[in-house]
Amino acid sequence: xxxxxxxxxxxxxxxxxxxxxxxxxxxxxxxxxxxxxxxxxxxxxxxxxxxxxxxxxxxxxxxxxxxxxxxxxxxxxxxxxxxxxxxxxxxxxxxxxxxxxxxxxxxxxxxxxxxxxxxxxxxxxxxxxxxxxxxxxxxxxxxxxxxxxxxxxxxxxxxxxxxxxxxxxxxxxxxxxxxxxxxxxxxxxxxxxxxxxxxxxxxxxxxxxxxxxxxxxxxxxxxxxxxxxxxxxxxxxxxxxxxxxxxxxxxxxxxxxxxxxxxxxxxxxxxxxxxxxxxxxxxxxxxxxxxxxxxxxxxxxxxxxxxxxxxxxxxxxxxxxxxxxxxxxxxxxxxxxxxxxxxxxxxxxxxxxxxxxxxxxxxxxxxxxxxxxxxxxxxxxxxxxxxxxxxxxxxxxxxxxxxxxxxxxxxxxxxxxxxxxxxxxxxxxxxxxxxxxxxxxxxxxxxxxxxxxxxxxxxxxxxxxxxxxxx
Amino acid sequence: xxxxxxxxxxxxxxxxxxxxxxxxxxxxxxxxxxxxxxxxxxxxxxxxxxxxxxxxxxxxxxxxxxxxxxxxxxxxxxxxxxxxxxxxxxxxxxxx
Numbered sequence: 001x002x003x004x005x006x007x008x009x010x011x012x013x014x015x016x017x018x019x020x021x022x023x024x025x026x027x028x029x030x031x032x033x034x035x036x037x038x039x040x041x042x043x044x045x046x047x048x049x050x051x052x053x054x055x056x057x058x059x060x061x062x063x064x065x066x067x068x069x070x071x072x073x074x075x076x077x078x079x080x081x082x083x084x085x086x087x088x089x090x091x092x093x094x095x096x097x098x099x100x101x102x103x104x105x106x107x108x109x110x111x112x113x114x115x116x117x118x119x120x121x122x123x124x125x126x127x128x129x130x131x132x133x134x135x136x137x138x139x140x141x142x143x144x145x146x147x148x149x150x151x152x153x154x155x156x157x158x159x160x161x162x163x164x165x166x167x168x169x170x171x172x173x174x175x176x177x178x179x180x181x182x183x184x185x186x187x188x189x190x191x192x193x194x195x196x197x198x199x200x201x202x203x204x205x206x207x208x209x210x211x212x213x214x215x216x217x218x219x220x221x222x223x224x225x226x227x228x229x230x231x232x233x234x235x236x237x238x239x240x241x242x243x244x245x246x247x248x249x250x251x252x253x254x255x256x257x258x259x260x261x262x263x264x265x266x267x268x269x270x271x272x273x274x275x276x277x278x279x280x281x282x283x284x285x286x287x288x289x290x291x292x293x294x295x296x297x298x299x300x301x302x303x304x305x306x307x308x309x310x311x312x313x314x315x316x317x318x319x320x321x322x323x324x325x326x327x328x329x330x331x332x333x334x335x336x337x338x339x340x341x342x343x344x345x346x347x348x349x350x351x352x353x354x355x356x357x358x359x360x361x362x363x364x365x366x367x368x369x370x371x372x373x374x375x376x377x378x379x380x381x382x383x384x385x386x387x388x389x390x391x392x393x394x395x396x397x398x399x400x401x402x403x404x405x406x407x408x409x410x411x412x413x414x415x416x417x418x419x420x421x422x423x424x425x426x427x428x429x430x431x432x433x434x435x436x437x438x439x440x441x442x443x444x445x446x447x448x449x450x451x452x453x454x455x456x457x458x459x460x461x462x463x464x465x466x467x468x469x470x471x
Numbered sequence: 472x473x474x475x476x477x478x479x480x481x482x483x484x485x486x487x488x489x490x491x492x493x494x495x496x497x498x499x500x501x502x503x504x505x506x507x508x509x510x511x512x513x514x515x516x517x518x519x520x521x522x523x524x525x526x527x528x529x530x531x532x533x534x535x536x537x538x539x540x541x542x543x544x545x546x547x548x549x550x551x552x553x554x555x556x557x558x559x560x561x562x563x564x565x566x567x
Contacts, residue, residue: 086547087547088546088547090539090543090544090546090547091539182524183522183523183524184523184524197521197522197523198523223529223531226526226528226529227522227523227524227526291512293508294508294509294511294512296505297505297506297507297508297509298506298509300502300505300506301506301509308483312484315484316549317549317556317558318544318547318548318556319547319548319549320547320549321549322549322550326559327559328559328560329558329559329560329561330484331486332558332559333484334481334484334485334486335486337483337484337485337486338485338486338487338488341485343491343494343495346480346485346487346491346495347495347498347499347502349483349485350476350479350480350483350485350495350499351499351502351503352483353479353480353482353483354474354479354499354503355506357479357482363510364506364509366519367509367510367512367514368506368509369519369520369521370512370514370517370518370519370520371509371512371514371517372519372520373517373518373519373520374512374514374517376520406498406501407498407501407502408498408501408502408505411502424523424524450524
């Protein structure tokens with residue numbers, strides 16, 4: 001087995017036994033990057049010198065690929081946007097500090113949809129990322145670079161972010177494990193904001209156990225992020241020991257199965273996952289999430305509204321692109337932003353500004369926040385009857401480049417991941433199988449209540465064990 | 472629903488080309504039409520959810536702490552003069 005094929009657990013074992021050092025591991029990733037990145041395009045940039053320097057200073061540390069919207073001192077942080085080309089981070093995000101103190105170093109910056117807006121990474125303003133399982137298909141998004149790096153063995157593990165499904169959908173497309181933590185579980189300080197009431201950082205890994213280890217390093221209270229409570233972080237790696245489906249009440253929501261446009265192979269793989277769990281002793285419980293059909297609409301009001309406010313900071317004044325055509329301060333704003341942002345970001349800024357504008361606020365944003373309450377109540381009620389929900393992660397396997405041209409059609413890809421994001425609960429994507437015809441990976445989603453990551457990881461691990469090897 | 476895309480973009484401080492306007496117009500109208508689905512939901516007496524979880528104020532002692540040094544904060548500036556960001560004149564008639 002090559003070093004770049006290792007996951008976190010195996011890498012740590014090898015480091016502990018002295019079989020190799022962090023420098024060997026980092027060098028193996030760098031060599032792999034040189035061999036494969038031209039084809040896959042997972043990374044936007046890779047500062048080899050800094051990665052090796054970090055490895056020399058931390059000889060037992062495991063290198064982690066970082067989505068290009070998380071600040072690491074001295075590294076670019078472009079959010080895959082032309083508006084931030086050339087930007088160099090002046091400080092470390094809290095998740096980066098937390099990783100350091102738990103034996104991880106950052107190595108390489110991975111591609112994404114511009115400002116995390118998209119479901120295919122086709123909205124990156126700086127590069128193309130291809131699905132390592134079929135180069136004619138997208139890796140998903142917005143954490144498409146992270147997923148392609150993990151799925152294509154261009155890293156040991158990666159950090160992604162999830163606002164409406166941006167960790168889980170690409171994890172499903174690229175055969176990796178992805179965890180969207182509960183809102184507030186992981187600090188967002190130093191992570192470029194898209195939609196502040198939804199954004200979370202999470203691990204994207206080669207196994208559930210790796211995800212448990214990395215999430216344990218990322219999670220916890222941060223005085224720089226007021227949404228992170230002081231609740232202690234459970235030992236997630238210990239929580240998954242002896243994980244079993246026996247006696248687990250697994251919720252099945254009909255709203256996640258009776259869906260138009262769901263790929264029959266996705267349906268088959270999800271139903272097979274359910275029956276495997278049942279055979280292993282899980283009790284399948286029928287539940288209902290009646291407001292599911294409104295979740296997409298709520299999300300595409302709330303997320304653009306928050307984005308339009310968050311992205312106001314990119315104005316050509318303090319950092320980022322400044323238009324050479326600007327004649328006064330007004331045109332400095334309008335032209336710098338026009339030249340710097342790509343089409344999807346512009347669409348969402350306009351959409352967000354529209355729903356917040358005078359006369360429309362109550363009908364759109366105000367109402368969406370109320371429907372969000374109802375969606376959250378649906379989950380609370382469902383979790384009164386079951387321990388975890390099992391559903392498809394995305395309605396289709398990875399699609400081809402330019403296959404989804406219309407923005408609204410692309411948005412519908414996040415159908416199964418958006419409701420849980422709105423409710424602030426935690427969810428995972430776990431590889432479940434491959435389509436028979438196209439041989440593309442498909443993940444299933446588990447959802448648990450807020451701050452129940454230990455349970456989520458345990459159920460995910462039990463499923464991973466049942467599923468067995470996919471190769 | 473007819474959206475004045477040019478006007479909304481101006482509110483957002485975003486200059487659009489005529490081509491962008493004609494592409495975005497039907498796309499945005501389509502999205503707005505879709506999200507109007509939420510008008511069907513009975514929200515009588517429902518509290519709005521303002522954030523991802525119930526928030527409590529996160530207070531800390533009001534003490535002075537070091538922040539980014541001016542040089543660090545200015546390192547990414549597109550234009551600067553001394554310790555300040557350089558901008559075109561903002562107030563009419565003022566000395567720039």
